[in-house]
Structures are given as C-alpha cells and as structure tokens.
Amino acid sequence: MIRREIGLPRVSQPQIVRHYTRLSQMNFGVDTGTYPLGSCTMKYSPKIMEKIAAHPQVKHLHPDQPVDTVQGILEILHELAGFLEEITGMDRFSLQPAAGAQGELTGALMIREFNRSRGELKIRREMIIPDSAHGTNPASARMAGFAVVEVPSDEYGYVDVEALKSVLSHRTAGMMLTNPNTLGIFEKRIREVADMTHEVGALLYYDGANLNAIAGIARPGDMGFDLVHLNLHKTFGTPHGGGGPGSGPVGAKGEMTDYLPTPIIERVGDRYRFTNSLKHSIGRVHPYHGNIAVLLRAYVYIRLYGAEGLRRAAEIAVLNSNYMKARLVKLPGIELPFHPEIPRKHEFVASFESLRRETGVSLKEVAKRLMDRGFHPPTVYFPLIVPEAFMAEPTETESKEEIDRYCEALAQIVQEARTQPEKIREAPRETSVSRIDEARASRPSTMIPSYTWLKK
Amino acid sequence: MRAYLPNDDDDIVAEMLGEIGVDSLDALFLDVPQNIRIEGNLDLPSPVTEDEIKGVVEVKLRKNLDLTAFLGGGVWNQNVPAVVSHLLSRGEFLTSYTPYQPEISQGIIQALFEYQSMVCQLTGMDVANSSMYDWGSAAAEAVLMASRVTHRGKALIASNIGPHRRRVIETYARGAGINVTAVEADWEAGTLDLEKLKEDIDDKTSSLYVEIPSYIGSIEPSPRDIAELLHDRNALLIVGVDPLSLGILKPPGQYGADIVVGEGQPLGSSPFLGGPLLGIFATRREREILRQIPGRIMGMTKTLDRSQRAFTMILQTREQHIRRERATSNICTNETLSATAAAIYLSLLGEEGFRRLSEDLSHRAAYLSKKLRKDVGLSSPPYSGSFYRDFLVSFEGTKKAGQLVRQGIDRGVLLGTETTHAFPHYGESVLTGVSDVHTKEDLDRYVEIVKDLLGGDP
Ligand SMILES: Cc1ncc(COP(=O)(O)O)c(C=O)c1O
Numbered sequence: 011m012i013r014r015e016i017g018l019p020r021v022s023q024p025q026i027v028r029h030y031t032r033l034s035q036m037n038f039g040v041d042t043g044t045y046p047l048g049s050c051t052m053k054y055s056p057k058i059m060e061k062i063a064a065h066p067q068v069k070h071l072h073p074d075q076p077v078d079t080v081q082g083i084l085e086i087l088h089e090l091a092g093f094l095e096e097i098t099g100m101d102r103f104s105l106q107p108a109a110g111a112q113g114e115l116t117g118a119l120m121i122r123e124f125n126r127s128r129g130e131l132k133i134r135r136e137m138i139i140p141d142s143a144h145g146t147n148p149a150s151a152r153m154a155g156f157a158v159v160e161v162p163s164d165e166y167g168y169v170d171v172e173a174l175k176s177v178l179s180h181r182t183a184g185m186m187l188t189n190p191n192t193l194g195i196f197e198k199r200i201r202e203v204a205d206m207t208h209e210v211g212a213l214l215y216y217d218g219a220n221l222n223a224i225a226g227i228a229r230p231g232d233m234g235f236d237l238v239h240l241n242l243h244k245t246f247g248t249p250h251g252g253g254g255p256g257s258g259p260v261g262a263k264g265e266m267t268d269y270l271p272t273p274i275i276e277r278v279g280d281r282y283r284f285t286n287s288l289k290h291s292i293g294r295v296h297p298y299h300g301n302i303a304v305l306l307r308a309y310v311y312i313r314l315y316g317a318e319g320l321r322r323a324a325e326i327a328v329l330n331s332n333y334m335k336a337r338l339v340k341l342p343g344i345e346l347p348f349h350p351e352i353p354r355k356h357e358f359v360a361s362f363e364s365l366r367r368e369t370g371v372s373l374k375e376v377a378k379r380l381m382d383r384g385f386h387p388p389t390v391y392f393p394l395i396v397p398e399a400f401m402a403e404p405t406e407t408e409s410k411e412e413i414d415r416y417c418e419a420l421a422q423i424v425q426e427a428r429t430q431p432e433k434i435r436e437a438p439r440e441t442s443v444s445r446i447d448e449a450r451a452s453r454p455s456t457m458i459p460s461y462t463w464l465k466k
Numbered sequence: 467m468r469a470y471l472p473n474d475d476d477d478i479v480a481e482m483l484g485e486i487g488v489d490s491l492d493a494l495f496l497d498v499p500q501n502i503r504i505e506g507n508l509d510l511p512s513p514v515t516e517d518e519i520k521g522v523v524e525v526k527l528r529k530n531l532d533l534t535a536f537l538g539g540g541v542w543n544q545n546v547p548a549v550v551s552h553l554l555s556r557g558e559f560l561t562s563y564t565p566y567q568p569e570i571s572q573g574i575i576q577a578l579f580e581y582q583s584m585v586c587q588l589t590g591m592d593v594a595n596s597s598m599y600d601w602g603s604a605a606a607e608a609v610l611m612a613s614r615v616t617h618r619g620k621a622l623i624a625s626n627i628g629p630h631r632r633r634v635i636e637t638y639a640r641g642a643g644i645n646v647t648a649v650e651a652d653w654e655a656g657t658l659d660l661e662k663l664k665e666d667i668d669d670k671t672s673s674l675y676v677e678i679p680s681y682i683g684s685i686e687p688s689p690r691d692i693a694e695l696l697h698d699r700n701a702l703l704i705v706g707v708d709p710l711s712l713g714i715l716k717p718p719g720q721y722g723a724d725i726v727v728g729e730g731q732p733l734g735s736s737p738f739l740g741g742p743l744l745g746i747f748a749t750r751r752e753r754e755i756l757r758q759i760p761g762r763i764m765g766m767t768k769t770l771d772r773s774q775r776a777f778t779m780i781l782q783t784r785e786q787h788i789r790r791e792r793a794t795s796n797i798c799t800n801e802t803l804s805a806t807a808a809a810i811y812l813s814l815l816g817e818e819g820f821r822r823l824s825e826d827l828s829h830r831a832a833y834l835s836k837k838l839r840k841d842v843g844l845s846s847p848p849y850s851g852s853f854y855r856d857f858l859v860s861f862e863g864t865k866k867a868g869q870l871v872r873q874g875i876d877r878g879v880l881l882g883t884e885t886t887h888a889f890p891h892y893g894e895s896v897l898t899g900v901s902d903v904h905t906k907e908d909l910d911r912y913v914e915i916v917k918d919l920l921g922g923d924p
Contacts, residue, residue, distance in 0.1 A: 039561035083526075083739055313519055322471065446767060
C-alpha cells in the first residue's frame with residue numbers, strides 16, 4: 011500500500027504567510043466594512059469571543075473524554091442551552107446541529123419520527139413552506155422524506171392565510187416558517203397560523219435565521235411554534251468564518267423534546283453528563299456534541315449582552331433597517347414591494363425592477379458597482395418572489411454614518427444608471443479582479459474544480 | 467451597549483426615527499401583537515464586561531482535567547502550527563461569509579480552491595467540495611448521493627466503522643428512505659469479510675461505505691477487490707479516511723473508490739471537544755456523479771475581459787438556494803474556515819513534511835502497541851492485520867477496561883476510548899490513538915501505567 015508522490019506544495023513559511031495575507035487582503039469581511047447581506051446578520055463580533063474560544067482548557071479537549079474530565083465545558087454548554095430555552099420559549103435544546111440547515115433537517119426528522127410514533131407516517135407526507143422561504147427549508151424537508159407544498163404570500167407580504175387553509179389537511183406533517191419572514195415583515199397573525207396548523211394535527215417549525223429582529227422582544231415559543239433552530243452565527247454574533255463554521259441548535263417544546271437528537275446534556279445535582287434516554291430520539295446528527303467552539307462564543311456573547319442588551323440590539327437592528335429603507339425608497343427606480351406602511355424588521359426587501367426597466371441596468375450590476383464604493387452588496391435575487399430583489403440587513407452594529415454613506419453610494423449609482431450606464435456595466439474596477447466569467451467557470455468544457463483536474 | 471451599538475444614543479435614535487417618520491422605537495414593533503410580547507426582560511444572568519467574562523469562563527473551565535489523552539477515532543489532538551491560527555484570525559477571512567460576490571471574496575475562494583486541490587492530491591480523486599460539516603455527515607451525504615446516482619435504496623456499511631458516524635449515517639438514511647445494512651467484519655483480521663460482502667451485495671445495493679483505516683485502526687489488505695465486487699454490480703465504493711494516513715497509504719482514487727470522505731480536523735484544527743470539524747468530500751470526474759455532489763465547490767476561471775485569472779463558486783444549480791427541494795443537499799453554511807486552516811496546514815507541511823508526519827504517526831502507534839504486547843503481554847491490537855495510528859488494546863482476561871481508564875485518569879493519562887460494548891468480539895478493550903503531541907516519554911508512561919495497573923508482570 012506504500013505510496014510515492016502526493017503532489018503537495020513545496021514552499022517556505024514566509025512565502026506561505028505572505029500568500030495567505032495577500033489572499034486575506036482580497037477578501038471583504040465585517041471587519042473591513044459595511045456588509046448588509048440580508049438574511050445573514052453580518053454583525054460585528056466582539057474580539058473577546060475569539061480570545062476566550064481559543065482557551066487551552068477547551069481547545070485540546072477530545073470528545074471521547076469521560077464526562078468527569080470535562081465538567082467545566084459541560085457546565086457552560088448546559089447553561090447556554092438554558093439561555094436558548096429562555097430566549098426562544100422552548101423546553102429543551104440539542105446543541106448538535108452544525109448549522110441552520112442541519113437544524114432544519116433535525117427538526118424535520120423529529121416531525122417525521124413524531125408521526126411514525128403515532129402511526130401517521132404514511133399519511134402525513136407534506137411539509138408546508140412559504141414561497142418566500144430560504145432554499146434550505148424545502149431542501150431539508152425533502153431530505154427528511156417530505157413532499158413540499160408551497161404556500162403563497164398575500165399582497166401585504168404575509169403568509170396568505172386563506173391559501174394556507176386550503177392546503178392544510180390530514181396529510182400535513184408540519185409547516186416551516188420564519189418570523190419576521192424573509193421580507194422582513196412580522197407575521198402578526200402567527201398565533202392564528204399556529205392554531206390552524208395544530209388543528210389539523212401538524213407541527214410548526216421556526217427557522218431562527220431571523221431571530222435578531224425580536225430577541226428579547228417576543229419568543230417563538232409564545233407564538234405557538236413547537237420546534238426551533240437558531241443560527242448562532244447570525245443572532246449570537248459568532249463570526250461567519252468565510253462561510254462557516256456556524257452552529258444551529260434545535261429547541262423543542264413539550265412532548266417534542268422526546269424526539270431531540272441524543273446524546274443530550276443533562277444536569278444531575280451539580281454534575282453534568284450526556285444521556286441517551288430520550289424515548290423517541292431521532293439519533294445523532296453530529297458525530298459528537300456540536301460545534302463547541304462556536305457554542306462557547308455564543309455563550310460569551312449572551313453573557314456580554316445580557317437580557318437588556320439583547321433587546322436593545324434587536325431594537326437598534328430594526329431601527330437601522332427601517333432607516334436605510336426609508337432613505338433608499340426615495341430613490342427613483344427603487345420600490346418597496348408589499349405594503350409600504352408596514353414597518354420592516356431587521357431587514358427589508360426592495361425591488362430594483364423599475365430601475366432595470368427604465369435604464370437597462372440590472373441589480374446584479376448595481377451590486378458590482380457597490381463594491382467599487384467599498385461596500386459589500388446586500389443579498390440579491392432573494393427572496394425569489396420579488397423581481398430584482400435587494401435584501402438588506404444592516405444589523406445593529408452599523409453606525410448611522412456608515413448607513414448614510416451606503417445610501418449615498420446607492421443614490422449615485424442609481425443616478426449613474428441613467429447618465430453613465432457604461433460605468434456600471436464595467437464594474438467592479440476597484441476590486442482585486444474585475445467582473446468574473448461565472449458561466450465559463452461552470453461550463454463542462456472549461457470547468458476547473460481543482461489543480462488535479464487541470465493536470466489530467 | 468454603546469460599545470457595540472454605535473446608534474444607541476438618544477439623539478441619533480431620534481434623528482433616525484425622524485427620517486423613518488415615526489416617533490418612537492416602539493412604533494417599529496406595533497405589529498408584534500401584545501399577547502406574544504415578553505413582559506419585562508428575559509431571565510438571563512446580568513451582563514458582564516469584557517474584562518470580567520474571561521474570569522467567568524475560566525472559573526468554569528478550570529473544572530476540566532488536564533490529561534495526557536490517547537484518543538482518536540475521528541478527532542485527534544495534534545500540533546497546530548502558530549501560522550495557522552495567526553492567519554485565520556485575520557478579520558478579512560474570519561468575518562466574511564459565503565462568497566456570493568466573488569470579486570470581493572477572491573481570498574476565501576482561492577484558499578478553498580487550494581484546499582479542494584490538495585484534497586484531490588491526497589485522495590487521488592478529481593474533484594472535492596469545499597467542505598461538509600464533519601466526517602459523519604460527509605459519509606451520510608455520500609451514502610445519499612450514491613443512492614441518487616444508482617437509483618437504488620440499499621446501502622451497505624462495514625461493521626468496523628466509527629459507531630458515532632454510523633449513527634449519523636443511519637439518521638440521514640432514515641429520512642431518505644434508504645435501508646442501511648452492516649456487513650459483518652472478519653474480526654480475526656479486523657477487516658471486512660469479503661465472503662460476507664459478496665453475500666450481502668445484490669442488485670438493489672447502491673454502495674458500500676468502508677473506512678480505511680477503520681475505526682479500530684485496521685487497514686484493508688485488498689481494497690481493489692472490494693471495489694471490483696461493487697463495480698461488478700454497478701454499485702459505488704465510498705471510502706472514509708483519516709487524511710494523515712494518505713502520506714503512506716495508497717490514495718483511494720488508485721484502487722477504485724468512487725467517493726472519498728474523511729475528517730479534516732487533524733489538518734490544522736484543534737479538537738474543541740469535537741467541533742467544529744471538517745468533512746472531506748471528494749469524488750471522480752464523471753458527469754452523472756458531478757451533478758449529484760452535495761455542497762459548495764470553487765472553480766478557477768477568468769475575468770469577463772479575459773485579462774485575469776479568477777475564482778468563483780461553480781455548479782451552483784445543484785444547490786438549495788437555486789434548486790430548493792430538488793437540491794443535492796440542504797447544506798448552506800459549511801466549515802470554510804476549517805478548510806482554510808487545512809489548506810494552510812498542508813502547505814506548511816508540504817510534500818516532505820506531510821509524508822514524514824504520516825510515517826511518524828504510524829511509527830509511534832507501532833512502538834506503543836508493540837511495547838504493550840511485549841512488555842505487558844496485551845493483545846494490542848487483537849487482530850492480525852496492520853493498522854494505522856489508532857489501534858485497539860484488548861484487556862480481556864485482566865481487568866475491566868472502564869476501570870482501567872478511570873484509574874489511568876487518576877494518574878493523569880487517558881488510556882483510550884472504551885470499546886468493550888461497541889466491539890464485543892475483542893472483550894474488554896479500548897481504542898488508543900497517538901498523535902504528534904505525544905513524546906516518547908508519554909508513550910513509555912502509558913505502558914508503565916498499564917503495567918502498574920495490571921499488577922506488574924503479565
Ligand atoms: C432564512 C434562512 N434560513 C436558513 C438558513 C440556513 O442556515 P445555515 O446557513 O446556517 O445552514 C439561512 C442562512 O443562510 C437563512 O437565511
């Protein structure tokens with residue numbers, strides 16, 4: 011079995027440090043500038059979180075260590091689970107899921123197992139999901155074996171309650187919802203939606219990606235949700251790491267706590283341990299106990315902010331979003347779809363469709379031009395139900411000055427679209443590379459997914 | 467909260483509310499019905515300052531014991547060069563997110579492309595994704611992918627794989643309606659029983675998942691024969707690896723693996739009680755297979771004006787943000803920073819360094835197991851085949867493994883993960899793992915302690 015050449019690089023340490031330092035300079039983070047990527051909550055992460063997460067007393071711990079040897083970190087994790095229960099109004103949390111989407115899959119599998127245990131697995135095959143939902147919702151539901159039934163949004167941007175009534179049935183296993191929804195609008199009839207869902211014997215799942223708008227103000231548990239996942243890398247300020255690692259703990263209420271993944275942490279007297287004793291557990295979704303270093307950061311975040319701080323952060327996040335919205339919708343060619351009078355929450359979705367129709371400049375191009383101004387674009391073309399969707403989430407850690415500068419840059423770009431559209435077409439020019447040929451990158455004849463592929 | 471919330475100031479708030487056209491912050495929440503609002507504040511501990519938090523956490527962490535641990539099985543406490551944590555702490559990497567806008571995300575995309583390339587080099591495959599959550603979910607997603615590629619619903623797994631990874635595979639498979647069957651091992655050899663495998667494969671078999679080295683450390687002597695058995699029935703071979711073994715073991719791509727998964731944590735990340743980890747996922751160049759890969763993939767291309775080389779996410783139409791319920795996976799946030807760590811780590815070690823470490827780990831394990839055999843008379847390992855880095859130690863006929871582990875802890879050494887119940891064939895046993903943090907003195911101390919606990923000479 012002995013092998014010869016592997017084909018790894020042969021470079022010195024100083025070369026490597028320069029190479030990756032240079033690469034980092036070709037990358038934009040929250041620490042670099044305004045990054046209002048909607049649905050992602052790109053807030054500032056207090057640096058103390060990094061320092062503490064690197065503590066040698068946690069860094070070197072092996073997951074197979076007997077619980078007696080890791081009581082300190084277990085105490086922190088158990089406390090954190092308690093905080094999350096309090097914040098969401100759930101009864102118990104599993105910290106296993108490594109990201110939001112894995113939390114969704116966990117929740118969907120719990121719903122599946124619940125129906126199996128009551129003998130309705132064969133009948134309840136449908137998961138209801140709003141047309142504005144994030145792509146992970148339908149993908150997760152499908153991975154748990156459900157058929158996805160889409161429910162439309164009404165003219166105000168809420169889940170269309172009449173349409174929901176018509177799809178709810180004895181075949182419904184559950185409904186996945188985020189609140190505020192992906193349009194940044196709070197579903198105020200949520201209790202009614204929960205009651206309707208429960209009446210047909212289905213469960214309500216909360217996609218916690220948007221909790222930042224309401225943390226400390228309202229709780230999914232009180233809205234009638236049975237299951238919840240949180241994205242700790244969003245609401246609880248852990249850094250996004252270029253795309254992860256994150257953490258997506260799942261909480262459950264009442265009898266649904268019996269379905270959580272195991273092993274699950276428990277406290278006995280003043281000791282902590284893991285138990286497998288949940289009656290209907292779906293089993294493991296993580297080989298160990300979850301993304302501990304991320305969980306520890308979230309613990310630090312909650313301890314730094316406290317209850318009042320969490321609420322204040324939510325209020326300022328909503329203030330910042332409505333402020334940016336108020337400034338932007340004044341610009342010609344930018345509209346606010348759905349009801350203009352409804353306040354948005356932590357994010358808002360504007361449409362650049364008129365601008366595109368009037369000038370031929372697409373939102374994609376506007377986004378590229380924003381980079382030349384030193385900003386990260388918002389989320390674009392999501393949610394899918396809004397044409398030329400511009401989804402911005404400034405977060406609470408962005409100053410008014412920065413938001414003003416962002417809006418001014420957009421005002422100029424919108425102006426340019428009418429006067430010098432070619433400038434926008436050529437964007438970006440100030441970035442490390444100019445506009446990338448993405449079609450070429452994925453075309454079978456020109457695709458290069460690795461050096462290895464190139465050499466063959 | 468002014469420190470983190472620049473607009474938390476009465477004057478600024480008032481000015482912003484003026485622009486919005488409302489007169490209070492509360493007005494922005496009027497649509498949140500009263501009956502679901504929290505009355506007062508949440509019941510959480512009072513906030514602490516940045517200066518205080520360190521103390522708060524340290525008091526708790528002090529309750530963790532300081533041990534020399536000999537643990538493996540999928541997570542290894544290895545040395546991480548200072549360069550890795552130094553570079554990862556750069557805010558441009560750390561505080562960025564999924565590179566949806568490639569022109570201002572070239573750094574992370576190129577780092578991931580390098581990671582993918584080095585994974586391909588290590589595994590002998592053509593294409594790798596930019597990460598899965600961990601080895602467990604990577605293996606599970608590989609089983610799901612094989613089922614989609616073959617349109618078959620029966621997955622085989624070797625019975626000597628990691629028990630915790632097996633649980634994850636079973637959880638995922640249940641959702642997908644895939645039937646998982648464990649193929650009995652030849653426990654004397656510690657490896658797969660090819661006769662049993664032949665009996666278990668049929669026309670409904672989508673794949674076999676086997677770990678090389680296995681969870682118990684053993685190395686399959688003839689992986690090519692396994693691949694042939696599967697390919698003869700148009701089923702796929704999925705191989706799970708400890709990537710460090712690939713400095714000396716043949717790359718799975720050379721013996722016919724269709725998908726390779728593994729744990730990338732030992733490539734530049736610390737164990738952190740088991741997370742974050744790094745799921746390796748690589749496969750071969752074939753159209754039907756490429757269409758079914760889960761997760762994000764980075765590719766090399768050019769700028770539209772053809773003047774520069776550039777990197778971007780590719781094959782996005784497989785993914786949930788476009789394909790929704792027909793996506794190849796639901797994964798969105800992945801383990802990018804750990805993959806970046808792996809790219810830096812592999813570059814630092816380089817061709818020679820990696821091979822040296824790979825050999826060194828093998829030598830250390832051989833040294834320790836031999837000493838336990840010779841000096842203490844233990845069955846170490848209790849199977850006949852060769853092994854890599856991790857190995858079983860059987861205490862059968864001496865003392866209870868659990869008791870020995872506890873007594874070892876009292877002396878500051880963790881002898882291994884108890885495997886008595888997971889692998890009953892070997893009786894009282896532990897899985898022992900070595901890494902480059904262990905000195906020769908550590909290895910000798912392990913032997914001395916065991917000798918002592920077992921009461922001197924065999
Ligand atoms: C609304 C919504 N739901 C779910 C997810 C998935 O979470 P994650 O990326 O952590 O898997 C996201 C984030 O990308 C999201 O914005």
